Structures are given as C-alpha cells and as structure tokens.
Amino acid sequence: MNPKKEQLILDLHRIGAIKFGEFKLKSGLTSPFYIDLRGVVSYPDIMTQITDLLLQVLEDKSFDLVTGIPYTALPMAAIVSVKRNKPLIYMRKEAKSYGTKKLIEGNFTAGQTCVVIDDLISTGESKFETAAGLEAGGLKISDIVTVVDRSPNGAELLRQKGYTLTAILHIDEILSVLTAHQWIRDNQRLAVQTFIQATRNVPVKTLAERRQLMTNPLSRKLVDLMIQKESNLILSLDVETSDEFFHILEQTADQIVMVKTHVDILQDFSEDFVKKLTDLCGESQVLIFEDRKFADIGSTVRKQFRSGIYKIADWADFVTVHAIAGEAILDGLFGDLESPRSGFLLAKMSAAGNLISENYTRQVLEIGKNRREVVSGFIGFGENETEIRKLKTKMADDLLLLMPGVNLQAKGDGLGQRYVTAAAAVKGGADGIIVGRGIIQAENPATAAKQYREVAWQNMT
Numbered sequence: 184m185n186p187k188k189e190q191l192i193l194d195l196h197r198i199g200a201i202k203f204g205e206f207k208l209k210s211g212l213t214s215p216f217y218i219d220l221r222g223v224v225s226y227p228d229i230m231t232q233i234t235d236l237l238l239q240v241l242e243d244k245s246f247d248l249v250t251g252i253p254y255t256a257l258p259m260a261a262i263v264s265v266k267r268n269k270p271l272i273y274m275r276k277e278a279k280s281y282g283t284k285k286l287i288e289g290n291f292t293a294g295q296t297c298v299v300i301d302d303l304i305s306t307g308e309s310k311f312e313t314a315a316g317l318e319a320g321g322l323k324i325s326d327i328v329t330v331v332d333r334s335p336n337g338a339e340l341l342r343q344k345g346y347t348l349t350a351i352l353h354i355d356e357i358l359s360v361l362t363a364h365q366w367i368r369d370n371q372r373l374a375v376q377t378f379i380q381a382t383r384n385v386p387v388k389t390l391a392e393r394r395q396l397m398t399n400p401l402s403r404k405l406v407d408l409m410i411q412k413e414s415n416l417i418l419s420l421d422v423e424t425s426d427e428f429f430h431i432l433e434q435t436a437d438q439i440v441m442v443k444t445h446v447d448i449l450q451d452f453s454e455d456f457v458k459k460l461t462d463l464c465g466e467s468q469v470l471i472f473e474d475r476k477f478a479d480i481g482s483t484v485r486k487q488f489r490s491g492i493y494k495i496a497d498w499a500d501f502v503t504v505h506a507i508a509g510e511a512i513l514d515g516l517f518g519d520l521e522s523p524r525s526g527f528l529l530a531k532m533s534a535a536g537n538l539i540s541e542n543y544t545r546q547v548l549e550i551g552k553n554r555r556e557v558v559s560g561f562i563g564f565g566e567n568e569t570e571i572r573k574l575k576t577k578m579a580d581d582l583l584l585l586m587p588g589v590n591l592q593a594k595g596d597g598l599g600q601r602y603v604t605a606a607a608a609v610k611g612g613a614d615g616i617i618v619g620r621g622i623i624q625a626e627n628p629a630t631a632a633k634q635y636r637e638v639a640w641q642n643m644t
Contacts, residue, residue: 417472
C-alpha cells in the first residue's frame with residue numbers, strides 16, 4: 184500500500200475519526216463502525232495529507248471548477264482549488280431567500296466541467312443531490328472524488344447515474360491496515376465486512392412486516408385496512424355541500440381506505456353531517472382524516488381540535504399538523520384524549536414555491552420519530568421517484584408517507600399545485616396516495632377511484 188495512505192489511516196484512527204463499536208445510523212441500522220471526518224479541519228497535518236492525496240488523484244482529470252459538499256469537504260476543496268489554480272464554487276443547502284437568491288455560490292459559466300469532492304460515500308444520496316443541483320445550473324459533472332468509500336457498492340451506484348467515483352481510501356484498506364497494526368481484532372474486521380456485505384442488498388420490508396414494528400394503534404389500523412382492501416388510496420373530498428360529499432363518498436367508499444375532509448369548506452355543515460359521515464365510514468371500513476393543518480400554540484390548537492362548531496376530536500381518526508410551532512403542539516392536540524387520535528406531520532408540500540426548506544423537513548422527520556405514539560407519519564411531496572425515495576429513506580420503517588398532489592398525469596393546475604403520477608409516487612416509496620380532483624371531477628368517480636386504486640396498489644413493493 185502507498186505509505187501515505189497507510190499513515191493517513193493510522194492518523195484518522197488516532198484522532199477518533201474512525202471508530203469501532205455500536206453506532207445507530209440514520210437508516211435505523213446498527214453499524215459496528217463509524218467514520219466521521221468533520222473534525223479533521225482541526226488537524227492541519229492531516230488536512231495536508233488528505234489534500235495531497237486528493238491532488239494526486241486529480242492529476243489526470245480534466246475540469247474547470249472544483250466544489251466540495253458542505254460542510255466537511257468544503258475546506259478540502261478550497262485547498263485543492265488554490266493548489267490547482269481552479270475556481271471554487273459551492274452549492275448552498277438551500278437557496279437564499281433574499282438578495283440574489285442564489286443556490287450556487289461563485290463565478291462559473293454554463294457548460295463548464297466541475298469535479299465534486301466529498302469526505303465519504305455510503306449511500307450516494309448527497310452526491311446525487313449535489314450533482315443534480317449543479318447540473319440544473321448548467322454545469323457538467325462526471326467525476327466525484329471522496330476521501331473514504333465505506334459503501335457496499337458506491338462506485339456502481341454512481342456509474343449507473345453516469346458519474347465516475349474515485350476514492351482515496353476504501354474501507355477494506357482501512358481494515359487491513361488497522362488489523363496489521365493491531366488496532367482492531369480479527370473479529371472486529373469480520374463484523375464490519377459482514378455488515379457491509381449485508382447492506383449491499385437490504386431487502387425492502389413489506390407493508391405487513393412494517394406493521395409489526397408499529398406501536399401506534401391507528402397506524403396499525405390503517406395498514407390493516409390497506410392490506411384487507413388491497414388499497415392505499417385516500418380520497419380528498421374537498422366539495423362545498425353535504426349532498427355532493429356523500430354522493431361521491433358512497434360511490435367510492437369500497438375503493439378507498441381513508442377519506443380526507445375539509446369540513447370548514449362545507450357551506451351546510453351540521454351535526455347531522457358528522458353522524459352520517461361516521462356511520463357511512465364505519466359501514467364501509469373507511470378511516471376519517473380531517474385536513475385541518477393545525478399550526479398554533481398548544482392551548483389554541485387544543486380548543487380548535489376539541490371545541491367550536493366542528494369538535495374534530497370527536498370524529499376524526501387523523502389530522503394534519505404543521506410542526507412550525509414545535510413539538511409541544513402534539514401535546515396540545517393529543518394530550519388527555521378519551522379516544523385514540525393520531526397526526527400526520529407536513530414534511531414537504533406540493534404547492535409550488537412553498538417555504539418549507541430541507542432543514543425544516545429534517546426537523547419535522549425528527550419530531551415524528553420521537554413522537555410515534557401520536558404521529559403516524561408524514562405528508563410529503565416529491566416531483567419524481569428519485570425525490571420521493573430520498574425523502575422515504577430518511578424515515579423510520581414504522582412511519583407512513585402519504586403523497587399529496589397525485590394524478591394519473593403529472594401536470595400542474597395553473598394555481599401552484601404540482602402533480603406526480605400515482606405509479607411514480609408508489610414506486611418512489613409513498614405508502615398512501617392522496618387524490619382529489621382526479622376523482623371528484625371525473626365523469627364517473629367510482630370508475631376513476633377504481634383506476635387509481637389499481638394503479639397504486641399494483642406498484643406497491
């Protein structure tokens with residue numbers, strides 16, 4: 184082995200950048216090792232080793248620009264930029280909401296080639312996001328260089344997308360060096376190799392298998408209905424009169440597992456509406472999802488949920504919740520209820536130009552993970568399979584993803600509503616599809632509902 188690589192491995196282990204033990208990963212898996220290069224910026228000698236090796240790798244590569252994926256790789260890319268005399272650019276995690284509103288910082292010209300540097304590769308997700316963002320800005324991406332490849336098949340994943348991966352260190356090299364220097368034992372090396380091989384083709388859990396992981400009783404009830412009715416269709420019944428509401432619901436109830444209501448839209452809401460709704464849904468085995476989108480302090484949402492003319496807590500199994508007010512909103516809504524109720528948190532919206540950022544989405548997902556007893560999952564939109572899959576991989580298996588903005592054709596409505604096809608939504612990982620106008624505005628709502636149900640269910644994994 185290259186002596187410089189060997190020394191780098193030993194130094195990374197010395198400063199604790201390579202650890203062995205038990206570590207909970209974002210995916211929920213428990214890994215026997217963990218690599219964290221964020222702290223190397225505090226070790227100039229190690230930064231020099233890394234950038235010298237990066238420069239060696241880049242000697243025979245042709246490129247106009249250099250970028251590093253924030254935050255760990257950005258300092259490395261900056262040093263490479265100076266030493267190779269190539270301009271540095273970088274992509275912000277989210278576009279500025281003021282000033283130039285740039286997503287990509289730095290000077291560049293469309294058509295230029297940019298090499299992407301990152302600290303390590305595991306799933307390739309951040310590489311795809313960065314490459315897609317830079318390409319959307321008119322740049323060409325072909326080479327991606329990482330310090331460590333700790334993935335089971337990172338090079339192949341990138342190759343399938345048209346990118347070439349070059350890594351300074353591979354996890355097998357790290358294990359060999361540390362074993363040779365007796366920094367780890369043979370059983371630790373074997374545990375890491377076994378873990379990596381096992382993650383090469385991690386089987387996707389079926390809905391029934393995921394149901395066994397769920398502790399939320401309403402989540403289990405919803406999944407049971409989905410399996411029983413062979414449907415993951417949720418009807419968004421946003422109409423203005425009770426007669427029209429029940430006319431459509433009666434035609435479609437056998438095709439859906441849940442009806443999403445907006446009772447404040449109704450011009451003739453009454454207690455009779457609630458009784459008829461609960462009776463019909465009970466007979467047809469349909470759950471009720473009031474899309475109230477609660478978004479206030481705990482004491483206020485408690486009154487909105489339980490009081491007023493609607494008394495939503497008396498009849499809705501699920502409600503929609505904005506987490507903008509913080510986790511305490513869940514205590515205000517669901518604390519001390521007589522009947523079990525659950526919520527879906529708004530993680531990503533289908534409205535064009537909405538203000539939900541990636542950072543906000545991550546925090547919403549974290550709140551949901553921490554409050555499974557009253558959160559069944561998330562409302563999250565993605566414009567295509569890849570976008571949806573990226574969102575789904577950040578979620579725990581026992582939480583559900585409901586996809587709004589679903590139609591048989593992926594085209595907007597001219598009022599900011601974006602659509603994704605039913606097949607793409609489910610293939611990407613959506614557990615339930617929310618369909619409104621595609622059914623309620625159809626000439627025959629029953630036929631339309633049947634078509635959506637069949638397309639969506641056939642594409643379930």
